[in-house]
Every structure is written in C-alpha cells, then in structure tokens.
Amino acid sequence: MIKVYTSSVIDAPADAVWAQIRDFNGLPKWTPFVAESRIEGGQPADKVGCVRNFRLKDGGVIREQLLTLSDYDFQCSYSILESPMGVENYVATLKLTPVTDGNRTFAEWSAEFDCAPEREQALAQQIGQGVFQAAFNSLKQFVR
C-alpha cells in the first residue's frame, strides 16, 4: 500500500471551490486531462454510490465510485473501479479547509493504492504531480 499526498492553496473562498469539486461529474470542466464524463445509470452526481465514467484526453477510460460526500466538511472520497493505470484498492480523498487569513482555500488530495513494487515511485509521481497537482493548477485558474 502506498500513499500519495498533494496539497495546495487556492486563491478563492472554500465554498466557491467546493461548488466545483462536489460535482462528481464535473471533471471535464476543471481538470486539464478529462475529455468527457457521465454518471452511470442516470444517478444524481452527488449521490453516494454513483459511478462516474470518464474518458481522458489521451483516450483511457476510468470508472470511479463516490464513497463519501460531506458538504459540511468540504470533503469527498472515491475509489477506482476500472482504469488503465494498473492500480488496485485505490481510494482517494479530496478535502478543502478555509484559510481565514486572506479568505482562501487549503486543498488536500490524497490517495492510497496497491501496485507492482517497481512501479510505485513512477505512479506516485504521476498521480501526485501529473494528476492532483495538475488539477489543482487548472482549478486555480478556473475559480479565479
């Protein structure tokens, strides 16, 4: 089991950032790498248990299930059901905390998963920087 942790500061109030993140079907809007997304079975995108099925710009398809969603804590978590990344038992959590000094947002994105030992370092780098940090960077632009 390896852990990846990425955190950033987004220059917008936490409720404004949360409004984007809580939409489990909203990845194409604010991430740079998702081409399209739908929620399977026509479920609402904030219903725990719903599955988002999205296609990356490089062609890969990923299915992820919403495990928790708290508007009170500004926090959600999800697991990967299917992906081309070669990870197992992948659970990620995205959490926002208001920064009262400057009315900004502290954003944390962490994941735990299993993979082949020789791929751990490359995957940790790819997910921590290539996915989470890249998404934070585009979120910073999007909510500005």
Add this chain to the structure above:
Amino acid sequence: MIKVTRSAVIDAPIERVWAVLRDFNSHTDWHPIIAESAIENGEPSDQVGCVRDFTLKDGNHIREQLLALSDEDHVSTYCILDATLPMQRYVATVQLKRVTDGNRTFWHWQSTFDPPRGREREFAELVGKGVYEAGFEGLRTYLRHSRAEAAPAPRRAARGAIRCNAIVIDRHGGADELRLREIDVAPPGPGEARLRQTAIGVNYIDVYVRTGLYPLLSPPGVPGMEAAGEVIDVGEGVTGILPGDRVAYACPPVGAYAQYRTLKAEQVVVLPVSIGDETAAALMLKGMSAEYLVRRVYRVQRGDFVLVHSAAGGVGLLLCQWAKHLGATVIGTVSTEAKARAARAAGCDHPIVTTQDDFVARTREITGGRGANAVYDGVGKDTLAGSLEVLATPGHLVSYGQSSGSPEPPPLTVLSAKSATFSRPVLFHYTADPAVLREIAGNVFDLVARGVVRVVIGQRYPLAEAARAHRELEARQTIGASILLP
C-alpha cells in the same frame, strides 16, 4: 460554548514551523502579546502535562497545560487551567499541514470555550484576532528574522568554496588571539559533508586548544569542537545524511568556530525534531561525555555512591542528572552556595561547598566510611589525591580533565591498596567508531527528550565575540552552557 477557528499559510517548510510551535514555551519568542512565560517545575517544554505560566503585555495572567503533542501529525492541544480572563473550559488545538505545492505550511488553530453570557462576540474576537491572527503575524516576523540572521546567502569563492566568517588564531595564547576573519570553506570531498552552522558550542577544551595545552591546533587555525546546523552538500560515497538535514557533531579536528564547515560525514549525527539546534550545540560534547563516563568507562549501578567534582559545571551537571537517573547517590563538590543549589537541582544529593567543607571528610561521612564507588574528577591537580583517598574498595577513579592543572599519576601501590581502577579516558577515542557515536548520541537525545537530563544555555554570544565568551568562561562567570551564534 463557542468555537473560534483561524487558519493561515506560513511561507516556510512545516519542519521549520513545527520546530517552533512544538515548544510549549516558545510563545515568548514569537507571539507579540506575551510578556513572559515559564514552564512550571522545570519540566521540558514538550512534555505532555507540562504547564506554562505566562503573563500578557496587558497584565493578564494565564496558566495552560499541554494535553497532547504529536510530532507525526504536527498537532498540539492544550487547555487553560487558570486565567485572570473569564474563560471557562478553554481547549485549543494547533494543527499544521504540509502544503506540498511550494513547500509551505497550513496552520489551523481552533478552540472551544465558555465566555461570560452576553459577551460571546467580544471573546470570539479577542481570541480569534488578538491571539490567533496576531500569532500568525508574530510567527511570520519571527521566522523572517531568524532566517535573515541564520542564513545569509553563501558567498561563493573559487572552485566551489564558500567564503564566510570564522574565528582564527594566529598563535597560541590568551583570549585576544581569537579574531574574526574570512575563510574559504571547501566543497565536500569524498566522505565529507558541508554544513551551514546555526549554533556552536563553547567548551573548556577550546581554551586548552587556544593556549596550546592540547596539541590539537597548529596556528593559524580555527578552534572549536562542536556545532549544529544544516547540511548544504555532501561528497561522494556519503550515505545516511542528505542536504537539508538538521545535524550536529562533536569531534576533532578543530574548526567549529565558523559560519560554514566541511568535515567527515561519518562524525555528523542527524538531530531528532525534539532537539533544537542551540540545545544540540550546547549538548553534544558535554552530553556524550556524561554518557560515556557513566555508562562505558564506569557503569554506574543502582545503590552506588558517586562523587562528581565541579558538580555545577557543564559536564558536572549532566553527570549528576545521569548518575541520579541510574539510581546512584550523588555527592558533588562545588565552590559556592549558588553552585550548590544548581547541583542540587540537577539531582546531586550531597553538594559539598569546598570553601567551607573538606570533601574527603564529608564524603567519608556521607558514605558511612565506605567511600565512593566511583569518582569523576575533571579538576586534576587540586583534587586527585583526595579523590583517591575517598575511593571505596574496590573503586574506580575516572580522571577526565584537569581544569586545575595536570595531576601526578597515582602510584600503583596506592591503587593496589584499594584494588582501585584508574582511568584517563578520552571521549573521541570512543566516538571514533561511527556506530558507537550514533549509540552514544542516541542515548543522549533520548534522555533529553524524556526530560531526564537537561542542558541550560546560560550565555549566547555572536560568533565575533568568541574572545568575550572565552574570558567569561575562564573567569568562571558563566552558568550552564555557552554558545556562539554565527
């Protein structure tokens, strides 16, 4: 019950911020509303349960107790015990989180408490703005300051060397020979590390080096045996330490009185978060000396009578604390009543003021005529004969220094009369083996972290004032350890 939450981003790595905040008594250094503060009963300021007793600049007086502290999670929780402010059931938590994007720190500060009915808004403002927001700004200012002082951008010289200030002696002699000068610190060669030093220990051995009594420095050269700081680069084949690590060392060759230093990496020990740079600089040599004297040269046992000369000196105070911890009855010699109090506070059961009492007669009396199982004698000429006299049969006399001059070696007939063991040990022979060095340093850090032994830093001098530090040390005007700040 109201809840007050404030949070901020501090532009410094989490390790740097936590090193300050984990110290429950550090708020006098950085919080602008604190006038003075002390930890009660001399407990370590990172020990759960310790109480800080402090006054605010507006005259209010508060006692707070540390309830939880986690170095892993960077969390500290505390509560108010008494306050001249009408706040009941106040419990606060400080939590730090790493901002990986930019290597900064997120600081979350939250409390719950009962203010007087009808004054909720006033107290929420008082705590949120007056304490937490003022604290954020105070810490930012403090870090900017300490960074500006501690880390001037290194000046590059030829072939990767760094030009910096150091104390150089051109010939052996008095304290005036210690002069500030620029030197070039070479980049680390194979097996070496280069440090930016943040605190440098001053020891009596530095005086011997300066005068030439110990042949450890051929002028011109830089004296000094110990320091703490940060690794800036390492040479080929170095394992176990990395640039950015907080480290300390105490070893020959001399050369510690400088802003930068390149030395053998195997003599450098990584510091745990519980040991600050200044503490490490004040402690490495003296703490490791105490360790090897009570645990290696002679192993102090429960029930022993141990006599420590100069019990209020740098090593003496640590010997008292450590021997007491191991279960010995500690007898100590001191020169004044004030030093007797310092020794007693360090666990010395029977301080003997040698200007009033004869230590030989008093030690015999205290031990019921048996004598001391071990005598730690760093004084030498003036005390060695008496030390032999008060030794039990069989006893162990450890001569580890000679602040009064070199003693005559004891004749074998005197030793055989008591089956006595006589040692003249040198710490560096023990710590030359890196594995032993790490073991000794680890034992010291462990006892400091547990609050069993404590080092008091009595004097801080700028590096440029090394001569004054030596003069005051030789005039016996210092209390506790002295350090130089580069």
